Amino acid sequence: MTNCREFRLKERPTGAPTPATFELVETPLPTPGEGEVLCRTLWLSLDPYMRGRISAAKGYTRSVEPGETMVGECVGEVTESRHPRFRAGDIVVGGGGWRSHFALPGEALRKIDPKAAPISTALGILGMPGFTAWVGLMEIAVPRAGETVVMGAATGAVGAVAGQLAKLEGCRVIGVAGGPDKCRYAVEELGFDICLDRHAPDLETKLAAACPDGIDVYLELVGGPVTAAVLPLLNDHARIPVIGGIAHYNATELPPGPDRTPQLMRQILVKRLKLEGMIITDHGARRPVFEARVGALLRSGRLHYKEDVVEGLERAPEAFVGMLEGRNFGKLLVKVAA
Amino acid sequence: MTNCREFRLKERPTGAPTPATFELVETPLPTPGEGEVLCRTLWLSLDPYMRGRISAAKGYTRSVEPGETMVGECVGEVTESRHPRFRAGDIVVGGGGWRSHFALPGEALRKIDPKAAPISTALGILGMPGFTAWVGLMEIAVPRAGETVVMGAATGAVGAVAGQLAKLEGCRVIGVAGGPDKCRYAVEELGFDICLDRHAPDLETKLAAACPDGIDVYLELVGGPVTAAVLPLLNDHARIPVIGGIAHYNATELPPGPDRTPQLMRQILVKRLKLEGMIITDHGARRPVFEARVGALLRSGRLHYKEDVVEGLERAPEAFVGMLEGRNFGKLLVKVAA
Numbered sequence A, B: 001m002t003n004c005r006e007f008r009l010k011e012r013p014t015g016a017p018t019p020a021t022f023e024l025v026e027t028p029l030p031t032p033g034e035g036e037v038l039c040r041t042l043w044l045s046l047d048p049y050m051r052g053r054i055s056a057a058k059g060y061t062r063s064v065e066p067g068e069t070m071v072g073e074c075v076g077e078v079t080e081s082r083h084p085r086f087r088a089g090d091i092v093v094g095g096g097g098w099r100s101h102f103a104l105p106g107e108a109l110r111k112i113d114p115k116a117a118p119i120s121t122a123l124g125i126l127g128m129p130g131f132t133a134w135v136g137l138m139e140i141a142v143p144r145a146g147e148t149v150v151m152g153a154a155t156g157a158v159g160a161v162a163g164q165l166a167k168l169e170g171c172r173v174i175g176v177a178g179g180p181d182k183c184r185y186a187v188e189e190l191g192f193d194i195c196l197d198r199h200a201p202d203l204e205t206k207l208a209a210a211c212p213d214g215i216d217v218y219l220e221l222v223g224g225p226v227t228a229a230v231l232p233l234l235n236d237h238a239r240i241p242v243i244g245g246i247a248h249y250n251a252t253e254l255p256p257g258p259d260r261t262p263q264l265m266r267q268i269l270v271k272r273l274k275l276e277g278m279i280i281t282d283h284g285a286r287r288p289v290f291e292a293r294v295g296a297l298l299r300s301g302r303l304h305y306k307e308d309v310v311e312g313l314e315r316a317p318e319a320f321v322g323m324l325e326g327r328n329f330g331k332l333l334v335k336v337a338a
Helices: A049-053 A119-123 A128-141 A159-168 A180-188 A203-210 A224-233 A261-270 A280-299 A313-324 B049-053 B119-123 B128-141 B159-168 B180-188 B203-210 B224-233 B261-270 B280-299 B313-324
Strands: A003-009 A022-028 A036-045 A074-081 A091-094 A101-105 A148-151 A172-177 A194-197 A215-219 A234-242 A274-277 A307-311 A331-335 B003-009 B022-028 B036-045 B074-081 B091-094 B101-105 B148-151 B172-177 B194-197 B215-219 B234-242 B274-277 B307-311 B331-335
Touching: A003 A313, A022 A313, A036 A091, A036 A119, A036 A313, A074 A101, A074 A119, A091 A119, A119 A128, A119 A331, A128 A159, A128 A215, A128 A234, A128 A280, A148 A159, A159 A172, A159 A215, A159 A280, A172 A180, A172 A203, A180 A194, A194 A203, A203 A224, A215 A224, A224 A234, A224 A261, A234 B261, A261 B234, A261 B261, A261 B274, A274 B261, A307 A313, A313 A331, B003 B313, B022 B313, B036 B091, B036 B119, B036 B313, B074 B101, B074 B119, B091 B119, B119 B128, B119 B331, B128 B159, B128 B215, B128 B234, B128 B280, B148 B159, B159 B172, B159 B215, B159 B280, B172 B180, B172 B203, B180 B194, B194 B203, B203 B224, B215 B224, B224 B234, B307 B313, B313 B331
Parallel strands: A148 A172, A148 A215, A172 A194, A215 A234, A234 A274, A307 A331, B148 B172, B148 B215, B172 B194, B215 B234, B234 B274, B307 B331
Antiparallel strands: A003 A022, A036 A074, A036 A101, A036 A331, A074 A091, A274 B274, B003 B022, B036 B074, B036 B101, B036 B331, B074 B091
16 A cells, blocks of 8 residues: 655754755554645645744744645646545645645645646646746736846746746846746847846946846845845836745855845935835636636747756755755746646 | 925935034025926925935935935915916915925826815825724725724824724724823824823734734834834734834844845745735825715814924025924924924
């Protein structure tokens, strides 16, 4: 008989997590209760927000406690259903966690059509990251043709979608990514106008040269030196959806001084900037619009995506650790079963 | 024959300006050209934004250069008109500068009705500061009944109006002001629920106790320790119109570290805060709404104001220097002539 394998948080990391932050545990298969659905996991999504969930700092939702199963979105195949809307063989997406099998209430699952798009896209361009890109760019930043949009993490799961959407809106799109391969991909495959290497020692100068008309929209995904290079170039009335700050997720202390907060506040005032925090779970009502529009663009070949696939649940911890260091290239996915 | 007296910027201040930053110059009376109107100044408004205008740092409009006349809003009496809409004896408001007489194109002046309200209010509650409070609170923050609104500079020209408007919207209003007299006035005259002394060593604790349900709206006028005390108390979806930061206006360098910018950005994300910079000159189209609503509230006795009047143009520099140290109590005005 098959057991369920799952990763639990072993101990809260101080600074960067390591594979030993997590512990692989074998348990009996979960038994679906009334209204629940049992699935075997096919794909597990690894995303930067998970670093916040294993931190003790108060976030927008409760943290994973040591000993608890790691949270995460999965694509699974239904193996047993006690919910009228699902039956064995259905492909679904839901918050299964870092595990080989999961049982969830039917209400917590969405059925996906394997003929409409590869099922893994339900965790990427058609899933939470793509939806985040859509809402952040199209509904919060609201770019206009001719504006300059800067995207840190240009080849990441959110940045790649948002940058392509901005191009389709007629914007000039400048990416920042880690290393020449990612930069080449952003320009040649995603159609960004320019993509700069974030490791370049003269990033500020290069970004200024790439944005001769200033910056109108900046999706805050990364923080750190990229954001520092963007701020002086922002135009009046620029919009900054604040979605992430991966450069700081492993930090154990604040960066050294001076305290640049008054400088940021002065920029907000003088340039009438709009900064707005965004968490995608607030925007569920907009999902049908996102799915219709981005689904159509994907099917018509006007949007591209890249997946970075790791084989086997047991490799999830090292892949997650690497992602926080920028080692993934494309949407990071764990292929848990075929 | 009367001469015109005016203050010019003598030299850009490093840190706090002093009276010697400005120079009193006597010139012949200006001669109004075609379409222009000559006025004698009755009231000159002194406002914190003027500190930015004498700084070399790039702001939202050009700086006053050494040797140029100081900018400022005035209420004046028309003494000679070469514009069809104005005649001698009219009372007008416009950007006359720190001078005893000014000539401006009629298009740059607004006529005011001395019977509707004391004419000095055209520089305060019915002028730029009141309009700033209206737009910042009512159109950017959009407070809802039952929400908690915090106002730094609670008895200042903007904070006093915004706080009273928030009370009229049914909000709980907590002020922060400098010293017991201002705090007492904010509660007893302006109707704030609580007003805390910003000099209190335990401001953070006191503010937390005064805001048991957190903070939903914070008008950023001051920066520094008041803002630092507010940030941890902000609720999800709080709105922060960024209007000023007087605590930093005289600073010659950024505060010591650590750099708290990543902390602020994380708060924006986790709490889905909205920060929006505001400069009142962008919002001219809303002036009729402001004048109608705030004018009616003032006439019906539902809004109160306090003026801090300095007699004589020659005292403008010392009054301005004192304002930046928080020494004024109420809207700071110079009575230039009776």
